[in-house]
Amino acid sequence: MTGDSRRRALAGGGATGVVHGRWEHGSDFHLTLPRGDADAFPWGRGPVTLWGSGRDALRAVIRRGRQHRGWRRLHCPSFYCQDVVRALAREIDVVLYAESPLEPAPALPRPAAHEVLLVVNVYGLRPRPELPGGAVIEDHTHDPWSDWACSSQAEYAVVSLRKTLPLPDGGALWSPRSAPLPEERAMTSAHAQACLDRLSAMALKTRYLEGRRVAKAAFRALAVAGERAVGAGDAPSGVSGYTRAALPALPTARWRRARSGNRAALRAALGDLPGVSVLDTPFAVTLVFHGTGADERRDRARAALADARVYAAVLWPLESAAVGGIPAEHADLARRLLTLQCDFRYTRRDMMVVAERVRRICAAS
Template sequence: MKNLSTTSPNKGIGSFFSFVESNSKKFYNNKTNFNPKNKILFYTGRHAIKFIIETIKLEGNINTFWIPDYYCQHVTSWLKMNYSNIKTYTVNPLENSEVIRAYNFLNDSDVIMVNNFWGLSNCTIDIKNKKVKVIEDHSHGWLSDSCKMSKADYCFASLRKTLPVPLGGIAWKPNGEKLKTNKYINSNMYINLWDKILLGMKKKSEFEYSIKKNESLKNQFLKLVYEAENSLHADYNLVKIDKKHKEVIKSFLKIDYLSFKNKNLNLILKLLQNNNGFNVIKSKSTPFGMTLHFENLKNMNNFKNYLISNKIYPSLLWPDNNTQYGYFLNIHIDYRYTEEDMNFIATTINGFGKN
């Protein structure tokens, strides 16, 4: 099979980030001014949402905590382990402009989370005169218009889906007010997890630029990162982030990641042929990645396996969800990839089912 890149012979498309410095030349001309001054940084998006919930609880009891019925299965499970008053509401991840008529089910003292699907959602919610708190999740919409111009009471995001950092989460209030102080614990566990994932990122970088394909090295970085991921799922504490790690995240927050995605998306969309098996979710806005929507599970799995066999590693958003909305595959088109890579992805996708 043809290599994806002449400079990185073992590079694939997707999966977690390999190591890169925030002052890398590729980032010089791609900066963002979006930087909430009242932000609080965390190791994960889960810590950020828990901080927000615990902050709201300082003002009074929460009646019901509403989350979308279509949402990340890991975060849903983690939240349910922390809070017993969670209920779900119906939202269609295909309808970016949908108005969530939350006044139909909300009561005073409720909290509702609105998800920015694929970075394309308007996050429009109608609560009428209900005395509730609205939280927005911009984990898949960092730097999107809905993220930067939010009117919610609180926002949060898992940053490591966009920033090439071992761990990272953020919370802020769009109105500019400071978030209230809350209780943390100090945890060496997360310092160790940061170091473990960082080592995995560095080993992945070494693997990508090595002349020979080193399966042992590949197995090493996969093992490091997946072990760390499993540890994250099983910890429920609100942890204070180490100062050194906070500075690393801050250095990467200055980068406009959407500029790379916008360029790559425009390139690949010109090359893709129509396919009856899926639709590319399109919008005037720049999405988290190139998201493909499938109606048929078997077709989606066949396509996913085909991509993986060609070193393209898509992410399923998300497993264990309501299948009435179909299935969503994300193909990464971020700063890591060049015009050469977009040509490779398009050629590969166009070749599906033709052999």
């Protein structure tokens, strides 16, 4: 890959390539603001409010519901990010209903007048459900531009933007039914520092991938510190000025098509893996390890993939439960999953490299 082609790739047109040993797959986004068609706000016909993170958006709408609607309890799926659940449990009583990505969509509980239901499109896998009535919030983070997200009938809907877009922060909140929205807020000082850390890490990662003399440990430390602090303040934070300005310029429809094509290519190239099934979803390709010692084989495979510069994610660890009620089989499933990213950063060639390394490592684990 030439210097010009590398710069085009890092600007949002495809993979980072193998130059100076700097090829890698997965982990946090590098910083990019590409040219091209922009279509970041397709949700409904009403306003979209921006927050520091998806959990800030959820906390803000729950606070409004408590104040104006008397909400006292949130029904939350059992297979969900525990950092988010922990943040929500500071705002409202949280009870769980059983749901996991390997099971059929559950019958959703009908919230009482003082309750609200959180419906999550985990991995972008779920079909649009029949909503049970009452107050409903939908989380579309794993497929923000699905048909379901763009034509939702829920009272409120949220997206965590930094999970699928090269942004340092950001959560979007809107009401498909034109319900009143909480007013946007300024950034808190804690969130401003978290955003600065993440934005700095993204900029340094871009230079690292270009082959510049940047220490990986330097930007990783900033990324970890920033991620740990996002959404952790006492009050919901507003969004950064960078994300507010950059979001409308992003070609989200093109990037969603790129993710879909990469995902199909990776799934086909993986073939049949010993002791592993493949969960193919709009968000990513997820490996499900089976059999005796599956959790240990998952851990060995993840470590070996990281040594091969393929950084697989665990979505989500459920050992440190934020509230009681997670079924044991869901916690066990979480210990057997590895998720491989397929987003716009990569080309079909990258997917072939990832597939070869996954096949080799799964055969040895």
